[in-house]
Amino acid sequence: MDLRFGDSRPTDEERAAVDTLLGPATSAWEGADERSDADLRWARGGRVARERRDLLLPGLHALNDRIGWISEGALAYLCRRLTVPPAQAYGVASFYSMFSVEPRPRTVLRVCTDLACATAGAAQLCAGIESRLGPGSGVAVERGPCLGLCERAPAALAVQAGDPVRTAVAAPATVERAVLAASSPDSAAEEPPATRAVPQAGDPSLILLRRVGVVSPSDLDDYRAHGGYTALRRAFAIGPAGVIREVTDAGLAGRGGAASPTGRKWLGTASSPDHPHYLVCNADESEPGSFKDRVLMEGDPYALVEAMTIAAYAVGAHHGYLYLRGEYPRALRHMEHAIGQARARGLLGDDVLGQGYAFDIEVRRGAGAYVCGEETALFHSIEGYRGEPRTTPPFPVEKGLFGKPTATNNVETLVNVLPVLTRGAAAYAATGTPGSAGTKLYSVSGSVDRPGVHELPFGATLGELLKSAGVRDRLRAVLLGGAAGGFVRPDELDIPLTFEGTRQAGTALGAGVVMAFDDTVPLPRLLLRIAEFFRAESCGLCVPCRVGTVRQEEALRRIADRSGTAAADDLALLREVGRAMRDASVCGLGQSAWNAVESAVDRLGVYA
CATH class of the missing domain: 3.40.50.11540 (NADH-ubiquinone oxidoreductase 51kDa subunit)
Incomplete structure (x- = not known):
């Protein structure tokens, strides 16, 4: 994209998308010369409408929703309206995975390839979808991170640009359901109500979830x-x-x-x-x-x-x-x-x-x-x-x-x-423990019969939670806390689910993610997916995270099918990189990117 201000003109539809959000353009933005001195006051240190910088993200959404991508002319027009330097706006637009600064079809089908969906057959699902929706289909198929639909894995989300934008969810997704969601969102199956994600619905002991499924969310x-x-x-x-x-x-x-x-x-x-x-x-x-x-x-x-x-x-x-x-x-x-x-x-x-x-x-x-x-x-x-x-x-x-x-x-x-x-x-x-008061919500998925959001008082054990969720036989490991958390073994299910209890057990409660994996799940491949996730999601601001997440992924890719002495050198490298990220990264992303891998190596004996 050429970042010179105003070298490309927006289409009428792009103008309409921005003007719907910001209001009609004044005469200062009209006329044949799209690059007038008035438009360029930002370049000379002017502060015209500087306080409207916070509307940049909504403006990018307006364009992406209406057109399906963000063109040079559209970005330039939005920048003039908000007096934001276009190079900075481009940096923002290209930062987010849901935006595109290159032409793409108006319909995007995002297929989750993260942990719960990966173990539920996301790779085969993607292959089937891509064989049906190839070039010329008018649909861009994107493999991506978690869509937050883990209780119905595998999942796909179709977004069709327009006024208004239309969306359709396929979860659990099959090739046919995903293709229908992308090609005809209005004909896709309706999402089940939120209560379907609450296995305990109707339980009088619920506190935070007691209204879900009982009260109309629109009333x-x-x-x-x-x-x-x-x-x-x-x-x-x-x-x-x-x-x-x-x-x-x-x-x-x-x-x-x-x-x-x-x-x-x-x-x-x-x-x-x-x-x-x-x-x-x-x-x-x-x-x-x-x-x-x-x-x-x-x-x-x-x-x-x-x-x-x-x-x-x-x-x-x-x-x-x-x-x-x-x-x-x-x-x-x-x-x-x-x-x-x-x-x-x-x-x-x-x-x-x-x-x-x-x-x-x-x-x-x-x-x-x-x-x-x-x-x-x-x-x-x-x-x-x-x-x-x-x-x-x-x-x-x-x-x-x-x-x-x-x-x-x-x-x-x-x-x-x-x-x-x-x-x-x-x-x-009075509910919970002295160090962890109240109840806690847990997002449970993976090898369980009743995935969903479970509410239990703090102090319940991991085993009690998994029993409530209907954990299946041949349990191999439990990931507690998500990608930024850690694995625990099947013989550690007596861990009390409290802030202090999980710390004492050498793991973390995190946001309450609990993912169960049976012995059919190839843990080295799961660890590689976690490393891919952190490498892709690193913002790149600090060197330990920017470089460390790449090195972690490279090492895990090399030893995906190796163990013992064949993996020793890369395991030593992983530990060194992991410590550097944990000690020197600016934020929690880099500081926790090594957690799951470390716990899999030390607690589960992966690569041993």
Whole structure:
């Protein structure tokens, strides 16, 4: 792509895609000379509409959705509207896997080749699809990372550009279902309701999942009839400080993997004298094997809207961002509908529930970048930059989104706030263990009869969870925590599923991914797929991760079918590279890229 400003003109359809988002172009953008001095003020240090840089990602989505790819003329037009240097915008557009800066068909079929789907026959599925949808079919078939549909593996997602964009999911996918989804999205089979992903649906002991399958995700009145907005009313009754005290006393820890104390994070944000404050919900659930947040957003979207409102009230934020995974079209539809209905009914906006408190939520779609699950990379993505992490300190509670104090929590963490306030801190803390309070959601997939999202109190063992999921015979290994987690052996199923228990066992709970593999799964090939994933998802910002993930993949590729002394040199190299990545990488991606491989070598004896 030629990065000179405005050398190519956008088509009328490309202009319409941008103007629908940003509003009609003013006379400053019209006329025969697309490269006027007014257009080029950014190059001389001007700050025309500089504050609109954060609309770059939505603008790229608008083009990609409408046209199917982002042309030079379209990118140049978007850059002029936002006064963003085109080289920087190109760097952003080319950063995300869901965007294309080269011509491609208007229909893209993404087929998951990650862990759960790989063991469910993704390679054969891809081969069959590609033989049916070859060149000239009008469909681009892309093999890619996890689509968050692991309970229905193997999975494929078809996206057909247009106004409006149409999507169709094939999961579990066959060649025929995937081809139908790509060629005729409106004729494809309808996705099953979210309750199908909850094997325990109807169990009265459920707390976080109790409304999934019981309440219509599109009906605000139904949500309120089942206890909705009781927690927000209590929040207004006890005030922001009272909310933070309840969350702190309940012992609520983050459910995204780091397990940071939520109350402490909120107090740090609320106490900062710098304003404005922001709230960000991290719904970029990209860990291979994780889909619990997707199920919550699809099955109980108003709960997240209410929880975000409470969190924002507690930290003094009046604007919240829901950063939602780009591969979750149904969750996007449900959340946008819930936000719109809440706004129309006075539950969002200038005067929430008549309490004189203003708060609103803006949805930002991710575009296929695992690293954006790291909160500072997510901030950069919202701000219109490449989703690359930054070093800390300063921490987000001091300088986060747009350089302002920001509280960031994932979906599961926020939804936990509702039972904290409705049941009280003491009752909430009575469930679980002293170090891990409440219940936990687990995304269970692989060699089990009842894959899906399971909710158990903290302290249940891994064996109890797998029994609930119907683990099959001949269990070979369990991957706990996803690609960034670690393997455990079948004789280690008594590990207590708590933050402290998994640490003592030399593994990590992470975001609650549990993938079971029987003895038919070739573990060396699985490890190679994990290495391929991290190599592809590294943002390249720091040398240890950028180079280390490549070297890790190369070594695993060399020893895929070797063991013993034949693999010794490469195993030594893997350990050296793994330690370097863990010690010196800027963010968690590089720091955890060696975890699963290390555990497979040391605990499972792979390559021995």
